[in-house]
Amino acid sequence: MGEAPVPSEAVDELLAWIERHGFGSVWVEHALASIDRDAEDEAALFLSLTLRDPGKGKATWPLRDVLALRRGVLEKASELGLTTPVYVRLNPTTEAPQDDDETATQTGT
Amino acid sequence: MQRAIRPQWLLRQADELAGRFAGVGQPRNADLRRAASAAYYALYHELVNRVCEHLQPDATDAKRWTLSRLFAHRNVLAVCEWILGATGIPGAKGPPARVRAAFQRMRTSTRLVDVALAFQTLQQARHEADYDHLADFTRPATLSLIDQSRDAIRKLRLVASVSPPMYQRFMTHLAMCPAVSR
Numbered sequence: 001m002g003e004a005p006v007p008s009e010a011v012d013e014l015l016a017w018i019e020r021h022g023f024g025s026v027w028v029e030h031a032l033a034s035i036d037r038d039a040e041d042e043a044a045l046f047l048s049l050t051l052r053d054p055g056k057g058k059a060t061w062p063l064r065d066v067l068a069l070r071r072g073v074l075e076k077a078s079e080l081g082l083t084t085p086v087y088v089r090l091n092p093t094t095e096a097p098q099d100d101d102e103t104a105t106q107t108g109t
Numbered sequence: 110m111q112r113a114i115r116p117q118w119l120l121r122q123a124d125e126l127a128g129r130f131a132g133v134g135q136p137r138n139a140d141l142r143r144a145a146s147a148a149y150y151a152l153y154h155e156l157v158n159r160v161c162e163h164l165q166p167d168a169t170d171a172k173r174w175t176l177s178r179l180f181a182h183r184n185v186l187a188v189c190e191w192i193l194g195a196t197g198i199p200g201a202k203g204p205p206a207r208v209r210a211a212f213q214r215m216r217t218s219t220r221l222v223d224v225a226l227a228f229q230t231l232q233q234a235r236h237e238a239d240y241d242h243l244a245d246f247t248r249p250a251t252l253s254l255i256d257q258s259r260d261a262i263r264k265l266r267l268v269a270s271v272s273p274p275m276y277q278r279f280m281t282h283l284a285m286c287p288a289v290s291r
Contacts, residue, residue: 039232039235051249054249059129059252060248060253060256061253063253063256063260066257067223074198074226078198085199086198089245090249090253091245096134096135098134099137
């Protein structure tokens with residue numbers, strides 16, 4: 001059975017909606033969409049959301065607000081008629097170096 | 110001495126690997142990936158342990174742990190997707206017609222919906238952590254996945270104590286999934 005194409009207008013509208021909304025203390029600075037295969041090898045819509053960094057002294061965002069974001073995005077996607085699986089990936093605005101970044105750059109490993 | 114796979118130990122390991130209590134900076138990428146994976150397995154084992162307890166309440170731990178080996182990740186995901194599908198979440202497959210009414214009742218529990226959503230989110234994250242070179246793992250996002258796993262486990266306990274019929278229904282479907290889907 002063929003897979004239905006993902007309507008790009010609906011995806012654009014979803015991205016615009018995400019960037020206009022705050023979810024408690026969580027704000028989406030930038031939203032990107034891509035189509036890929038998920039763990040079940042089905043076509044899926046992956047939303048990569050760059051969030052404003054967690055508050056000062058916080059290692060991550062409040063879960064309550066992240067859940068509101070995840071639920072809100074899925075509800076909006078459903079409202080827009082998207083039928084492919086939607087997965088939300090989160091990224092901070094500022095990415096600190098990881099512990100072995102320097103070694104990887106120096107040795108190419 | 111045999112030591113079981115305890116969800117709380119997996120969550121603790123995930124916290125340590127993801128640098129929950131470390132200072133600034135980020136842990137090694139491989140550690141963040143393993144943390145995401147551990148967060149998924151914590152929820153998976155919590156669910157499966159509970160289903161085994163539901164099926165064999167009087168069995169020894171050893172017997173239940175043996176039973177737990179028979180579960181398939183895909184089947185647990187299917188039941189979670191049936192809950193999400195009943196809520197209209199995109200791409201989540203709706204339940205088979207003969208069990209649709211039961212899933213429509215389950216979807217009225219926002220706690221259960223959060224458990225199902227956490228399972229779906231974490232299983233995809235685990236897949237990316239283990240196989241996808243292009244997936245990006247950061248400390249804040251990985252800690253958020255761990256939070257979601259811990260929250261789902263907490264909500265599962267709440268459903269068990271506050272809504273026993275709802276909980277029993279969920280456990281029964283997790284146990285029956287392969288039979289119902291045939």
